[in-house]
Amino acid sequence: MNDATARVRLESMLSELDRSIGILRGDPASPRDRSAADAGSDLVDADRNQAMLEVAARHRRSVLEALRRIDDGCYGLCVDCGRSVPEGRLEARPEASRCVECQSRRERRR
Numbered sequence: 273m274n275d276a277t278a279r280v281r282l283e284s285m286l287s288e289l290d291r292s293i294g295i296l297r298g299d300p301a302s303p304r305d306r307s308a309a310d311a312g313s314d315l316v317d318a319d320r321n322q323a324m325l326e327v328a329a330r331h332r333r334s335v336l337e338a339l340r341r342i343d344d345g346c347y348g349l350c351v352d353c354g355r356s357v358p359e360g361r362l363e364a365r366p367e368a369s370r371c372v373e374c375q376s377r378r379e380r381r382r
């Protein structure tokens with residue numbers, strides 16, 4: 273995947289995330305769909321909302337970082353070991369910043 277393709281995909285992910293974050297925050301400009309939320313209390317709903325918001329915010333940050341790496345000309349290289357991230361991984365996750373080994377090493381450390 274070349275940088276231009278990656279940028280287009282990342283930018284569309286970014287606007288998608290912005291939209292979801294707006295909905296999760298209860299932005300009045302993007303009314304929430306209440307039909308799926310009729311079960312469960314408002315409290316549970318708010319907790320789940322908060323969790324989803326955190327996931328979306330984290331994802332948004334990694335998308336922004338990937339866009340910055342495109343600007344810096346180091347997109348597609350693992351930020352830890354500097355080897356190129358496999359094409360298939362970038363296809364699945366264009367915002368991936370690490371190769372599989374470095375990512376799993378990092379996740380084990382947590």
Ligand SMILES: [Zn+2]
Pocket residue numbers: 350351352353354355370371372373374375
């Ligand atoms: Zn690596």
